[in-house]
Amino acid sequence: MARNIGADGRTVYRAVITQTNRVGQQWTEREGPYSKLGAARARVTFWRNYWARHDGTAEGHVEQAHTVWAPVGEAADPIAAARAAGLREAADAIEAQLRAEGYTLDCVCESCTPCLLRDYPTMFRARADAIHPATEEQEQ
Numbered sequence: 306m307a308r309n310i311g312a313d314g315r316t317v318y319r320a321v322i323t324q325t326n327r328v329g330q331q332w333t334e335r336e337g338p339y340s341k342l343g344a345a346r347a348r349v350t351f352w353r354n355y356w357a358r359h360d361g362t363a364e365g366h367v368e369q370a371h372t373v374w375a376p377v378g379e380a381a382d383p384i385a386a387a388r389a390a391g392l393r394e395a396a397d398a399i400e401a402q403l404r405a406e407g408y409t410l411d412c413v414c415e416s417c418t419p420c421l422l423r424d425y426p427t428m429f430r431a432r433a434d435a436i437h438p439a440t441e442e443q444e445q
């Protein structure tokens with residue numbers, strides 16, 4: 306079954322688990338990514354309980370990452386999220402400034418300041434979505 310883990314902009318989680326067996330051998334494994342923090346935490350708990358029953362120990366913690374996907378063979382843009390956020394901030398700032406100056410954004414004259422400027426926030430947001438889709442509600 307397909308799992309939609311880590312769509313662009315989503316935070317994903319992994320469990321980092323250090324296990325020690327009954328003869329003292331120790332190793333660290335990473336499990337994930339998982340879309341939910343609880344799923345990664347559950348893996349730490351699983352291994353802690355497993356080794357409690359098998360004369361060893363396990364300790365671990367959970368890490369998070371911000372996902373940026375790209376086709377295989379193409380470089381991912383590591384600052385895509387920041388670039389998109391900057392464009393969204395600019396869009397919000399333009400609209401806020403127009404409102405602060407007393408303009409409404411629903412004029413239809415096509416020649417006043419808001420009519421000339423109001424397309425830019427829309428363009429910026431569309432560009433931001435093309436670079437890095439808006440972050441969806443995070444699941445915990």
Ligand SMILES: [Zn+2]
Nearest residue numbers: 412414417420
């Ligand atoms: Zn106008």
